Amino acid sequence: PGGSPLLELSNVEVTYSGVILVLKGINIIVPERGCVALLGPNGAGKSTTLKAVSGVLKTEEGLVSAGQVRFAGERIDTLAAERTVRRGILHVMEGRKVLEHMTVEQNLVAGGHLQRSRDAKESLELTYEYFPRLADLRGRTSGYLSGGEQQMLVIGRALMARPKLMMIDEPSLGLAPLMVEEIFSILHRLRQEDLALVIVEQNTAAALALADYGYVLDNGRIVLDGTAESLRSNEDIREFYLGLG
Ligand code: ATP
Numbered sequence: 001p002g003g004s005p006l007l008e009l010s011n012v013e014v015t016y017s018g019v020i021l022v023l024k025g026i027n028i029i030v031p032e033r034g035c036v037a038l039l040g041p042n043g044a045g046k047s048t049t050l051k052a053v054s055g056v057l058k059t060e061e062g063l064v065s066a067g068q069v070r071f072a073g074e075r076i077d078t079l080a081a082e083r084t085v086r087r088g089i090l091h092v093m094e095g096r097k098v099l100e101h102m103t104v105e106q107n108l109v110a111g112g113h114l115q116r117s118r119d120a121k122e123s124l125e126l127t128y129e130y131f132p133r134l135a136d137l138r139g140r141t142s143g144y145l146s147g148g149e150q151q152m153l154v155i156g157r158a159l160m161a162r163p164k165l166m167m168i169d170e171p172s173l174g175l176a177p178l179m180v181e182e183i184f185s186i187l188h189r190l191r192q193e194d195l196a197l198v199i200v201e202q203n204t205a206a207a208l209a210l211a212d213y214g215y216v217l218d219n220g221r222i223v224l225d226g227t228a229e230s231l232r233s234n235e236d237i238r239e240f241y242l243g244l245g
Pocket of ligand 1: 017020022041042043045047048049060061
C-alpha cells in the first residue's frame with residue numbers, strides 16, 4: 001500500500017508459552033488512513049497478529065520473539081495493552097465484551113475515559129452519528145442488546161477513544177446477514193475519519209469490498225498479499241484461500 005506507514009510489522013515471530021511458534025516471520029504495512037484485511041483459514045494466526053500489535057498477547061503467555069512492530073515510527077512490540085491504547089491503537093476483540101450491567105451510554109463513556117470531558121462529549125456525538133441505533137438505545141442495559149447491537153457497541157466504544165488505528169476481529173461472526181450489512185456500511189463510512197483500519201474477517205467478500213489491501217495468512221505465514229482489487233479477481237486463489245468459488 002502507498003503512503004507513509006502508520007503500522008509496520010517486520011519479520012514478526014510470535015510464540016505462546018515460549019515454545020509454540022504461531023507467527024513465523026510476517027511483514028505487514030498499514031498506511032495512515034489505510035484499510036487492511038487479514039484473511040485466511042482458522043488458526044492461521046490472524047487474531048494473534050492483532051494481539052501482537054495491541055499488546056494483548058502478553059496477557060495470554062504470548063511473546064513477539066523476533067522481528068519488530070512499529071507504530072508511527074516507534075517500536076511498540078514490548079508495550080503492554082494499556083500503553084498501546086494511549087498511543088491510539090484500539091483493538092476490538094472477537095466476542096463482543098460489553099459491560100453488561102451498564103447502559104449503552106455508560107459503555108461508550110467508559111471508552112472515552114482517557115479524553116478531556118469536552119472532547120469526550122464531542123466523541124459521543126460523533127459515535128451516535130455513526131451509530132444512530134446506539135443513540136436510540138442509549139439508556140438500555142447493554143446485556144440485553146442483540147448480538148449485532150453489542151458488536152456496534154464495542155466498535156462505538158473503540159471509536160470513543162478517537163483511535164489512529166482500529167483493529168477489528170471478526171465483526172460479522174454469528175450475525176444475521178442484514179446486521180452484517182449494516183455494520184459494514186458503518187465501517188465504510190468510518191473510512192472518512194482520520195483513522196486506519198485493520199480487519200480480520202471470514203466474510204472475505206465484505207472484507208475485500210471495504211479494504212484497500214489484503215494479506216492472506218496460512219499456518220503463521222503470509223502466503224499472498226495484494227490490493228483488494230487484485231485479490232478479488234485472482235482466480236487461482238479465489239477458491240482455495242478465499243472461498244469465493
Ligand atoms: P481463528 O479465526 O480461529 O481465531 P486465527 O487465524 O485468528 O484463527 P489465531 O487465533 O491467531 O488464529 O491462532 C493461531 C494459532 O495459535 C492456532 O494454532 C492457535 O491454536 C494458537 N493459539 C492461539 N492462542 C493461543 C494461546 N493463548 N496459547 C497457545 N496457542 C495459542
